[in-house]
């Protein structure tokens with residue numbers, strides 16, 4: 001009688017895979033209704049058919065996840081109000097820039113006892129400061145919101161390759177365990193930690209590092225930049241000696257350089273997260289949502305792919321153009337997140353503490369050509 005009803009809000013690449021994972025479990029556990037409703041942002045395909053109709057006819061999201069059966073109990077629904085109305089478990093998984101509008105549309109139209117989880121990597125920056133997407137959901141809809149992040153390239157999970165993920169929860173462990181049960185499968189291992197902000201910031205910020213990692217030219221020049229800006233920071237932490245040639249030596253070795261970008265990026269992710277929320281726990285960075293997601297995204301994600309193309313074109317083709325060409329309707333999160341992070345850093349006077357985040361944004365907006373990063377650093381105030 002008290003079965004939970006799940007709706008997935010979003011049906012992109014990860015949204016479709018999330019629906020597939022969930023649908024396999026709602027069939028298995030009697031505590032859930034079998035049917036999983038999936039809200040589809042409707043579009044007309046080149047064939048003239050509506051995407052939601054094709055999904056319901058073929059059981060495949062032919063645009064965002066072709067070739068994968070979602071499960072017969074996944075029902076695509078283009079009507080947002082209708083899709084969320086009866087659900088008491090709402091899974092939000094859209095590109096982050098659309099969430100504010102979606103929340104505005106469904107305010108007052110969801111069940112009072114609804115619980116939410118956000119799989120969205122990104123944040124909003126408002127006059128008052130940064131706002132994580134889970135907070136946006138809680139504030140706008142008045143419901144509790146957990147998060148699920150991790151090393152989760154959707155296409156790999158779609159073909160059931162083993163992955164891990166992290167659920168972040170605020171207080172209610174029972175709710176977190178319910179989400180873990182809903183998502184866990186033998187090939188998708190989910191762990192819960194009590195650190196919503198830490199988990200969500202890991203997922204959000206690693207997209208900025210992935211842009212740096214994908215940018216071959218950026219990788220070539222960044223070590224000089226960091227050398228100039230980080231020497232004092234490294235020395236003060238006792239992690240580096242005065243012999244800084246290790247950076248330069250790394251230039252010959254792509255994997256070492258990429259590892260350096262990941263390490264410095266992880267360090268900035270941790271510093272930024274802790275400056276924003278003192279509650280963020282160190283251990284969170286060792287969960288799937290932390291170092292593991294950073295690695296997989298820097299090696300194989302969409303942000304990395306587009307940044308690679310951007311650097312190869314010498315910054316002459318915009319990210320918007322490359323996103324449209326290379327991702328075919330899927331969305332990049334790293335470029336807008338770099339801008340949002342930059343706004344926070346600028347507003348708080350922290351730019352110089354975060355040279356990687358800052359540089360990524362400057363390059364993305366074309367103020368800094370990848371190849372000019374060395375000269376640029378000459379004119380930038382030094383960290384002290």
Ligand code: NAD
Pocket residue numbers: 010011012013014015016040041042064093094095096098119120121122152153154155329330331332333
């Ligand atoms: P996607 O990148 O495939 O995005 C496309 C989706 O956006 C489509 O469903 C499209 O219909 C929808 N859309 C386009 N315009 C819209 C509008 N105006 N309003 C609402 N929706 C619109 O989506 P995704 O891969 O499911 O990503 C969603 C979130 O999940 C992102 O925050 C992403 O970082 C995160 N994520 C993605 C992956 C992955 O491998 N794809 C893995 C983990 C997390």
Ligand code: 13P
Pocket residue numbers: 121150151152153154207210293296297300301302303304332333
């Ligand atoms: P991209 O958006 O760069 O593909 O990253 C996907 C992801 O978040 C993997 O966990």
